[in-house]
Amino acid sequence: MAQNHTQDTVTIHWFRRDLRLSDNRALTAAAAQGPVVPVFVLDDEVRGLGAASKQRLEMSLAALAADLETRGMQLILRSGRATDVLLQLAQEVGAKSVHWSRAYAPDWVARDTEVKAALKQTGLSAESFEGTLLFEPWTVQTGQGMPYRVYTPFWKAVRSRVVDAPLRAPDLKPPSVWPQSETLSAWGLSKDMRRGAxxxxxxxxxxxxxxxxxxxxxxxxxxxxxxxxxxxxxxxATSDLSDALTFGEVSPAQLWHGGHRAMQQGAAGAEHFLKEVVWREFAWHLLWHFPQLPHANWRDGWDQFEWSEDPDHPHFQAWCRGRTGVAVVDAAMRELYITGKMHNRARMIVASYLTKHLRMHWKLGLKWFADCLIDWDPASNAMGWQWVAGCGPDAAPYFRIFNPDTQADKFDPEKTYRRRWFSHKDGEGSATAQTFFQAMPVSWEARFAHPQMQPIVSLPEGRARALAAYEAFKTQ
Incomplete structure (x- = not known):
């Protein structure tokens, strides 16, 4: 880092998915140069988030603003095209530099490339920093210089790599005059959640x-x-940190070093926790190298597999509403609607049921999750859906079909999970399950007039149909 900046040099830190003060390399570098103006920009990329993601973002921004206030700082909120907002703000505060944490999704990369070029054209310094991933995707390659396509070799390639120690929160100096800010409440990020918020x-x-x-x-x-x-x-039994990691309230390096300390202390499950952190890395590695991952089948030839892509299909609508008649599937889909999250094992069960038993396209499930998840991220969501559907990165030599009942018997043996999240109708069942009826859209109510007891597709029939479709696909 150059040391020729004056004490009064103002740097803008553009917060995005790094909504924390500690282990934030872009923010630390900005603080080292002088006064900092933190800003969050409501642009088209943010407006395009799903309803639950925007609500979760609103809560995170409120927490970040409060943290900054305790340090005599403000979080400036501006809406508009990121390039225009940052150029205007830099002019207002006399900033010489704009810093941000690097992004890797295709749309985000395109936006950042445009922003960096426009800032530099006006003579401003524009610097992006690592910190939202453990390893830059272009630095992890096979011996042939190619991206990894299977997780286990990827894990073996990175497990011994050095990850820089997390940084403490920097001391922040405010500008001499604060620019005007919009208000978080005026943005109305939670409005799309309606009564479910x-x-x-x-x-x-x-x-x-x-x-x-x-x-x-x-x-x-x-x-x-x-x-x-x-x-x-x-x-x-999990860390329950997926949404915090999504919005950068905690860094992957903080998880990595915490997991390593636990492993060194003899904690039996610590290495497996590190593997799950790297599973997220692998998803971003794939998205970087294969940017069509959220939109197209990852494996060649799968465009010919027979799936329904009709979002109005009764089977898809029943799945969305937790009305399939398969208890663990319905419980999981209601957990999603009540909490904005879903247990990872349940995600695999409901995704398999949708794509295999109901023969609905994985893209429909991906889009529903994108709207309902507070921990949605484009890489993990896309890789997870394609992995379960069979068209993604998976070393398994067979067509995997989860049996929901068998999975439930094994992983919810006392039916605790199913009772917690599922009730046949309003006014019955656990208090937690009842909140589903408070959250669901009013337009759904007519569909819940009578309990649905039988599966919309029996599990044996669904499995047989899925296998038949796969056999027909293989012979094409």
């Missing part, structure tokens, strides 16, 4: 402090049993 909000702990508390609790109390217990639907 309050239900989901009750299950969210937003902000950097909450994320660090969750990480400490996990490492102290849960990581030992993580590998053995993480798949059980009825246990709170």
């Amino acid at each position: 309050a239900v989901v909000a009750a299950h969210v702990q937003a902000g950097e402090s909450a994320a660090q508390a969750k990480l400490s609790t996990f490492l102290e109390e849960k990581v030992v049993a993580y590998q053995a217990a993480r798949d059980f639907l009825d246990r709170a």
Whole structure:
């Protein structure tokens, strides 16, 4: 870093998916240069997020603004095209530099490339920093200089790599005069959630402090049993940090170093936790090298597989509403609507049921998850859906079909999970399950007049149809 900046040099830090003060390399570098103006921009990329993601973002921004206020700082909120906003703000505050944490999704990269070029054209310094991933995607290659296409070799290639130690939150100096800011409430980021906003909000702990508390609790109390217990639907055995990681309230390096400390202390499940952190890395590695991952079948030839792409199909609508008649599927889909999250094992079950038993296209499920998940990220969501559907990166030599009942018997043996999240109708079942009826759209109510008891497609029939479709696909 050059050291020729004056003490009064103002740097803009453009917050995006790095909504934390600690281990934020872009923010630390900005603070080293002088006064900092933190800004978040409501642009088309943000407006295009799903309803649950925007609500979760709103909560994270409120927490970040409060953290900055305790340090005598402000979070400036501006809406518009990112290039225009940043150029205007730089002129207002006399900034010489704009910093941000690097993004890797294709649309985000295109936006950042445009922003960087426009800033530099006006004589401003524009610098992007690593920090949202452990490893830059272009630095992990096979011996032949190609991207990895299978997870296990990817894990072996990175597990011994050095990851820089997390940074503490920097001391921040405010500008002499603060620019005007829009208000978070005026943005109305939660409005698309409608009556479901309050239900989901009750299950969210937003902000950097909450994320660090969750990480400490996990490492102290849960990581030992993580590998053995993480798949059980009825246990709170995971870190529960997926949404915090999505919005950057905690960094992957903080998870990595915390997991390594636990492993060195003999925690049995710590290495498996590190593998899950790297599973996220692998998803971003794939998205960087294969930018069509969210939009097109990853494996060659799968465009010929017979799936329905009709979003109005009764089977898809029943799946979305938790009305399939398969208890664990319906419980999981309602957990999603109540909390904005879903247990990872349940995600695999419901995705397999949709794409195999119901023969609906994975893109429909991906889009529904993108609207309903508070922890949505484009890489993990796309890779997960394609992995389960059979057209993604998977080393398995067979066409995997999850049996929901078998999975439920194994991972929810006392039916605790199913009772927690599923009720046949309003006024019955657990208090938690009842909140689904408070959150669901009014337009759904007519569909819940009578309990649905039988599966819309029996499990044996669905499995047979899926296998027949796969056999027909293989012979094409």
